[in-house]
Amino acid sequence: xASKVIGLRERNRQHRVGLILGAASRLFAQSGYDSTRIEExxxxxxxxxxxxxxxxxxxxxxxxxLAARHVYSSWAERSxxxxxxxSDPVEAVQGFERLLADQAMRTLGRECWRVILAAPxxxxxxRLHRAGxxxxxLIERHYRRMLRTFQERGQLxxxxxxxxxxxxxxxxxxxxxxxxxxxxxxxxxxxxxxxEKHVLMTFLGVMPRQxxxxxxxxxx
Amino acid sequence: xASKVIGLRERNRQHRVGLILGAASRLFAQSGYDSTRIEExxxxxxxxxxxxxxxxxxxxxxxxxLAARHVYSSWAERSxxxxxxxSDPVEAVQGFERLLADQAMRTLGRECWRVILAAPxxxxxxRLHRAGxxxxxLIERHYRRMLRTFQERGQLxxxxxxxxxxxxxxxxxxxxxxxxxxxxxxxxxxxxxxxEKHVLMTFLGVMPRQxxxxxxxxxx
DNA sequence: TATAAAAAAAGAGCCAACTCTAATTTTTTG
DNA sequence: CAAAAAATTAGAGTTGGCTCTTTTTTTATA
Numbered sequence: 221x222a223s224k225v226i227g228l229r230e231r232n233r234q235h236r237v238g239l240i241l242g243a244a245s246r247l248f249a250q251s252g253y254d255s256t257r258i259e260e261x262x263x264x265x266x267x268x269x270x271x272x273x274x275x276x277x278x279x280x281x282x283x284x285x286l287a288a289r290h291v292y293s294s295w296a297e298r299s300x301x302x303x304x305x306x307s308d309p310v311e312a313v314q315g316f317e318r319l320l321a322d323q324a325m326r327t328l329g330r331e332c333w334r335v336i337l338a339a340p341x342x343x344x345x346x347r348l349h350r351a352g353x354x355x356x357x358l359i360e361r362h363y364r365r366m367l368r369t370f371q372e373r374g375q376l377x378x379x380x381x382x383x384x385x386x387x388x389x390x391x392x393x394x395x396x397x398x399x400x401x402x403x404x405x406x407x408x409x410x411x412x413x414x415x416e417k418h419v420l421m422t423f424l425g426v427m428p429r430q431x432x433x434x435x436x437x438x439x440x
Numbered sequence: 441x442a443s444k445v446i447g448l449r450e451r452n453r454q455h456r457v458g459l460i461l462g463a464a465s466r467l468f469a470q471s472g473y474d475s476t477r478i479e480e481x482x483x484x485x486x487x488x489x490x491x492x493x494x495x496x497x498x499x500x501x502x503x504x505x506l507a508a509r510h511v512y513s514s515w516a517e518r519s520x521x522x523x524x525x526x527s528d529p530v531e532a533v534q535g536f537e538r539l540l541a542d543q544a545m546r547t548l549g550r551e552c553w554r555v556i557l558a559a560p561x562x563x564x565x566x567r568l569h570r571a572g573x574x575x576x577x578l579i580e581r582h583y584r585r586m587l588r589t590f591q592e593r594g595q596l597x598x599x600x601x602x603x604x605x606x607x608x609x610x611x612x613x614x615x616x617x618x619x620x621x622x623x624x625x626x627x628x629x630x631x632x633x634x635x636e637k638h639v640l641m642t643f644l645g646v647m648p649r650q651x652x653x654x655x656x657x658x659x660x
Numbered sequence: 661t662a663t664a665a666a667a668a669a670a671g672a673g674c675c676a677a678c679t680c681t682a683a684t685t686t687t688t689t690g
Numbered sequence: 691c692a693a694a695a696a697a698t699t700a701g702a703g704t705t706g707g708c709t710c711t712t713t714t715t716t717t718a719t720a
Binding site (some may be wrong): 333334339340380388404418424427 | 453507517538554555556559560561562564565594595596597598601604605607608611612614615618621622623624634637638641642643644645646647648
């Protein structure tokens with residue numbers, strides 16, 4: 221059986237989507253998300269406004285698609301980091317957060333990321349909401365991978381719930397990313413210190429040893 | 441000096457604000473936030489639409505005011521909890537989160553809380569953003585108080601950065617509150633377990649003892 | 661009570677996202 | 691190549707948040 225041949229129709233389709241996303245990306249970067257009208261995107265893409273709505277249900281939906289493209293295109297770089305993380309776990313998490321933020325800022329502006337962060341709340345059940353969930357899930361997967369490495373190296377308790385820990389770290393990271401993106405006056409240095417504090421507490425805990433419940437696998 | 445006498449003008453002002461907020465509260469609960477038009481609020485408050493804009497810059501701003509009212513009116517209940525928390529820290533945090541969520545749901549619906557959670561991202565620098573920050577800050581204050589109690593009881597390391605820990609716990613709480621409010625199918629039980637896991641990891645840490653660095657009070 | 665100041669209301673109107681319908685064009689298929 | 695199917699496009703229209711201006715009403719003050 222011949223491999224599925226992509227018809228002209230489908231090729232045009234993808235081409236148009238590419239044009240629209242390209243135009244949107246350029247305009248969002250140039251004039252910002254709010255100030256860019258759908259009409260302008262259509263014009264820049266040499267396409268009718270109605271066609272934009274043919275491919276994307278929302279203005280926010282265009283942003284999703286851009287973000288999705290970004291997440292996939294920057295996958296390899298993250299993967300490389302995760303497969304060989306720094307020896308110190310706290311440093312590793314911090315470095316990864318740094319990488320994520322750098323990657324994010326490389327493709328979309330603060331305003332866009334703010335809209336993306338807000339979207340899950342405003343449009344639950346929508347594509348954009350699911351996309352937000354999926355992004356979180358992808359990052360969680362990276363963290364799971366990283367954490368398993370640390371566990372193998374004996375730097376994490378053997379019985380730690382990797383899944384839950386990855387979720388927690390992702391949540392912490394998202395929180396700080398939100399701060400970074402919302403607050404213009406936030407210095408990267410403050411941010412870095414705050415992340416370090418939080419991650420450190422997560423890894424080391426905050427209770428004195430004598431006060432801890434007898435954890436399974438405690439000291440002899 | 442005589443105490444400031446509230447003139448008729450100011451009294452009317454407050455009266456009108458009360459009318460508008462009351463109407464908004466009722467309508468938001470009844471028809472949801474999105475479906476409620478400013479015009480309807482004005483009508484229900486027996487006030488001109490323009491008057492609504494005279495008092496509130498935004499539709500979202502009306503919500504802020506409602507949320508602010510809520511936060512202050514439910515202050516005492518939270519305060520009472522915090523001053524005498526359960527003996528187990530993890531349980532205490534879980535209980536407080538439960539209290540916060542219950543309080544929240546008592547006055548505003550999911551949709552409203554979603555809008556409130558999204559607002560800081562969409563309107564940075566606005567009143568609503570600051571309000572979001574202030575809410576977080578108020579909750580952080582509660583947690584600081586609670587954590588100091590635990591520290592005095594010897595259940596927390598003496599050199600823990602209370603401020604940072606309170607911020608972390610607040611962030612975790614907000615994360616789970618967001619999940620609760622966004623995901624219709626989330627059971628309270630799952631949520632409770634997830635919170636427990638995360639708080640437990642935060643308090644106990646996840647690194648094996650022998651792998652831990654000699655941690656002097658490295659934090660300034 | 662007359663006059664000045666302030667606020668509310670009326671109402672016209674902007675703006676941009678989004679929708680709908682009816683052509684028109686393009687692609688596929690027999 | 692002609693008919694059918696599918697998609698693009700033009701273009702008019704709706705909606706609702708929000709703005710602006712002008713008029714009217716209310717309140718404060720001299």
